[in-house]
Amino acid sequence: MCRDYLAQLREDYSKITAKGFQVVVVAPSRGSFIKQFLEAFGPFPFPILGDPSRAAYRGMGHQTPPKWKLLAKVGVGLVTGKLKGMIPTDEKQKEIVMKSMKTQDVYIQGGTWLFAPDGTILWKHIDTSPEDHAKIDKVLEITDTLN
Template structure:
């Protein structure tokens, strides 16, 4: 009986450890001295100092994958669906940063319907200094609440655009991440993506920033009338 009790206790400890591993984020040390003077680019090719983005206001900063990735497109499409009044009420800014050349910013915004701020880090300097992962990994699309396309249609659209543009719009191995920074050098939230579908649930990020939730096609929420 004692052996059986010990075995049950061990199993419960393993379950608890699993729960903790799924809910707790790995420790992350933000070194602002390494990133504040890094440069990103706007659609006109103007250089923007990264530290100026979050200097005066709490800012949601989403680092996404390359612009040909249909998973990233679906995710940014949902970011674009966040009502501007929700952000204004919470005094929060929204910024997306991609690893593509800045000349692709305008087309990517048109394709996704995203109208907030979008910058590019084509040399991936920030991606590297923030410790965002660089690898390729097969994934299941069911792991994300923000992917609306199936694999076949997504790959067909990707292939068609590659043939049309004949140029990559970012490094396919580069993964993304999400941070809530500012004002000044404060970090309120972080999420480092392990793979293409491991992006932070948008409503989780909004909640961390004090922004009311949004109802998405695969993450419906009850809206107050």
């Protein structure tokens, strides 16, 4: 789970829901790991659901890029200082991040989707890399055009 993106969603949650949208997060993890994540980084005003088999991720077109490519990006980010906050200083949070790197699919890329109440896809952004999350400002802008 990209904790920075979730923190931004938490921060702007009221702006999103004020426009009539709900936030639901799907993570490629088991419920037991999500519970640990929430204990360290929560609470969040929206549900975080697990997709440990990645069926929803794959069904919606999300990909797992080659691991070497993502590890190379992390290496460059660490050397250049662009990933300074990658490992939290809080011990409980650090433990969860380190555990996720060892036990979770941290390589699969997520995305942001907006659905109509009937399930019709209104807008989507599938991340192509860890830094390619849809910007919350862009999501809010899109919700303005849909209302």
